[in-house]
Amino acid sequence: MKVWHARAHVPEDLREAAEWLRSGRIVAFPTETVYGLGANACDEAAVTRIFRAKGRPSDNPLIVHIADRTQLASVTPSPHQLPAAVQAAMDAFWPGPLTILLPAHPGLAPSVHPGVATVGVRIPRHPLAQALLQLADCPIAAPSANKSGRPSPTQANHVMADLADDIDGIVDGGACSVGLESTVVSIGADAVVILRPGAVTAEALTTAIGLPVTIAGPNADAGAAIASPGLKYRHYAPDAEVQVWQGHPSAVARQLRAVQAELTARGAVVAVIGPTDSGVVSGPLSWTPQRNESYELALGRELYALLRSFDHAGASHILIHAPSPQGFGLAVLNRLERAAHGRVYAVQGNVD
Ligand code: TXA
Ligand code: MG
Numbered sequence: 001m002k003v004w005h006a007r008a009h010v011p012e013d014l015r016e017a018a019e020w021l022r023s024g025r026i027v028a029f030p031t032e033t034v035y036g037l038g039a040n041a042c043d044e045a046a047v048t049r050i051f052r053a054k055g056r057p058s059d060n061p062l063i064v065h066i067a068d069r070t071q072l073a074s075v076t077p078s079p080h081q082l083p084a085a086v087q088a089a090m091d092a093f094w095p096g097p098l099t100i101l102l103p104a105h106p107g108l109a110p111s112v113h114p115g116v117a118t119v120g121v122r123i124p125r126h127p128l129a130q131a132l133l134q135l136a137d138c139p140i141a142a143p144s145a146n147k148s149g150r151p152s153p154t155q156a157n158h159v160m161a162d163l164a165d166d167i168d169g170i171v172d173g174g175a176c177s178v179g180l181e182s183t184v185v186s187i188g189a190d191a192v193v194i195l196r197p198g199a200v201t202a203e204a205l206t207t208a209i210g211l212p213v214t215i216a217g218p219n220a221d222a223g224a225a226i227a228s229p230g231l232k233y234r235h236y237a238p239d240a241e242v243q244v245w246q247g248h249p250s251a252v253a254r255q256l257r258a259v260q261a262e263l264t265a266r267g268a269v270v271a272v273i274g275p276t277d278s279g280v281v282s283g284p285l286s287w288t289p290q291r292n293e294s295y296e297l298a299l300g301r302e303l304y305a306l307l308r309s310f311d312h313a314g315a316s317h318i319l320i321h322a323p324s325p326q327g328f329g330l331a332v333l334n335r336l337e338r339a340a341h342g343r344v345y346a347v348q349g350n351v352d
Contacts, residue, residue, distance in 0.1 A: 002169040008127035018135030028145040030173030031124040034152040036142030044109040053166035062141040067133035076102040092208035095125035097182040151304040179301035197331040238307035246322040247347030271310040274321035296329040
């Protein structure tokens with residue numbers, strides 16, 4: 001497996017990786033959300049290799065990445081006839097962490113969108129991803145570059161840990177700035193359905209598109225009929241048992257200390273994640289945001305790296321103070337719920 005330490009403004013650094021992608025090899029690369037495992041989206045053999053390398057269920061469709069809107073014509077049959085609401089979303093959020101479902105072009109490899117007539121499309125804003133997509137000059141299918149069921153990779157070494165023996169190369173671009181996968185939306189004539197929450201929030205979508213926005217989920221209504229196939233699979237899970245605790249901040253902080261003490265007394269190795277003022281003492285098996293930064297943004301960016309590093313350190317339990325479920329916090333909470341396999345608990349009480 002080849003590793004490129006590329007600079008976005010030096011096309012020569014990326015030329016080989018782009019050529020490999022174009023000609024059917026599979027190459028991981030950074031985006032602002034997570035690392036993707038790329039293949040030429042029109043090359044069925046290359047796309048099939050992605051599924052094999054990841055151990056991904058073959059009915060789970062891939063997101064296709066393009067460099068700019070001129071490439072839309074290679075992923076959807078009538079790019080100039082897309083509804084105004086779709087155009088508004090592209091204007092507002094591309095390049096960026098928003099994936100939009102569009103009618104799929106017949107030239108795409110069938111495995112890109114198995115069993116569905118739509119394809120998820122995104123223009124990433126990471127400079128290396130943009131430069132690579134420009135040079136490859138073809139749409140690139142890229143799911144997150146992890147083994148299926150593992151946390152998504154936000155650093156090149158995460159990709160290597162999962163896939164070094166199964167892929168042709170990796171473009172090392174350091175750590176991803178957002179840290180959680182893109183928001184996936186289906187935009188209809190009179191409503192927007194969020195199939196997977198991400199950094200483009202429900203609030204931002206409502207403002208930019210001017211349509212009601214609903215969030216698909218186990219308890220969602222009408223619009224949820226268009227489910228994202230990926231949601232039914234186990235996801236984002238470390239080896240340790242993850243517990244998520246919600247409630248008034250001081251009550252949660254007290255509860256986390258109590259649970260940590262009890263588990264530790266029974267011989268467990270306990271890691272703790274909480275906001276700055278939650279009483280979590282920083283150390284090798286704990287985390288609080290370092291800078292003067294919102295808990296949600298910092299946790300979103302660091303979460304997958306933390307899950308991997310706590311596993312590596314031998315943690316048996318990871319206790320997490322839940323972020324508030326608004327804005328980007330909703331996306332963070334969505335990933336935590338999956339990592340926790342239902343171990344999401346409400347703490348009663350709000351008195352200090
Ligand atoms: O940020 C991201 O989206 C990253 C980077 C690499 O771009 N990619 C990513 O891909 O997270 P993946 O394959 O791990 O997640 C794609 C999700 C899956 O849950 C899949 O089911 C859903 O999007 N999806 C893709 N195409 C779809 C379609 N046509 N209809 C419904 N859901 C779709
Ligand atoms: Mg994934």
